[in-house]
Structures are given as structure tokens and as C-alpha cells.
Amino acid sequence: MSHVVSVQTQVRDPVAIRAACGRLALQPPTFGLAKLFSESKTGWIVQLTKWRYPVVCDVNTGSVDFDNYEGRWGERAKLDQFLQAYAVEKATLEARKNGHSVTEQSLEDGSIKLTVNVGGAS
Template identity: 65%
Template structure:
């Protein structure tokens, strides 16, 4: 039986942030307080490609703080790729915790299809 699921992503898991960074070949996230253009933000900082300031993930509130100056200091597509990677990695972590196996497939439109085999059967 097949089911299509759409996920509203909340960034709350430091392990999934870390694996999403690895997946995207980004530097490891760093926890702390970080300077954005005219403010500071606390949480896990992710340095996206060609972004002047990091994206800061507050795992307690699921809030993202960033300043890309409407695209001048960072392409929003880079953030979207990171969020997609986070959603995939978090889903995989949760499925594995429950003893399931996962098959991942990249689709031509840029989306990712995850197939979860319940009970670990492939």
C-alpha cells in the first residue's frame, strides 16, 4: 500500500541539522550566539554557500533567524535545499528509530521520494 505524505518541517533536532549539513557538504553546525547584520541570534548556526551571515536554528522554538538582504547576501534556493535535506534526514532518523528501512530517490523535478519499509523489510 502506498501513501503520499507532505511534511511541514520544524527545525528541532541538532542531529538532523548535522546530517543535513553533511548531506549538502556544508561546514558542521555550531551552537552559540551569532551576529547577523543588525541583530544577534542564538542556536545552531548553519553556514550556507555564498551567504554572508549564517542561518541560525533555534531548536527550542523551531525559529530560523537569517539576514540575506532579500537575496543580495545569499540565495534563498540554498536555504530551501538545506530545509529539504533536513526534512529528509529527520524522516530517515525517525524511521530508523522505529526499525524501518528507507529507500531514497532523487526525482527530476528536484524533489526527493522516500520509501519507508515498515518493519525493515525491503
């Protein structure tokens, strides 16, 4: 039986944050205080490609703070790629933790299809 699931991502897992950064060939995330344009935020700091300021992930609330000045200081598409990579990595980690195998397929529209096979480890 097949099920289609839509995911709204909250960023709460440092392991999946690190894996998403690796998937996108970004610098490994660091934990600390990051300066955005007009304020500072504490959390897991991710430096996206060609972004002036980092993205800060608060794993306690699931929120992602950033300042890209409506795209002038960083393309929103780069953040969307990070969030997609995080969601794929988190779903894969959870499925494998529960003894399931996962296959991944990149689709033409840029989305990623994950298939979780219940009961099979990969």
C-alpha cells in the first residue's frame, strides 16, 4: 500500500542539520551566537552559499531565523534547498532508526521522492 505524505519542516535535530549541510556541501554547522543584520540569535548556525548572514536553527522551538533582506543578501532558493535536505535527512534517519529501508529519487521539478520500505534495513 502506498501513501503520499506532505511535510512541513521544523528544524529540531542537530544530526540532521549536519547531514543536510554535508548533502549540500556546506560548511559544518556550529552552535553559538550569530549576528544577523539587526540582532543576534543563538542556535545551530548554517552558512548558506552566497548569503551575507547565516541561518540560525533553534532546535528547541524548531524555528529558523535569517535575514536575507528580501533576497538582496541571499537567494530564498538556497534556504529552501537546505530545508528540503534537512527534511530528507531527518525522515531517512527516523525510518532507519525504526528498522526500515529508504530509497531516494530526485524528480525533474527539483523535489525528492522518498520511499520507506517497512521492515527492510538498508
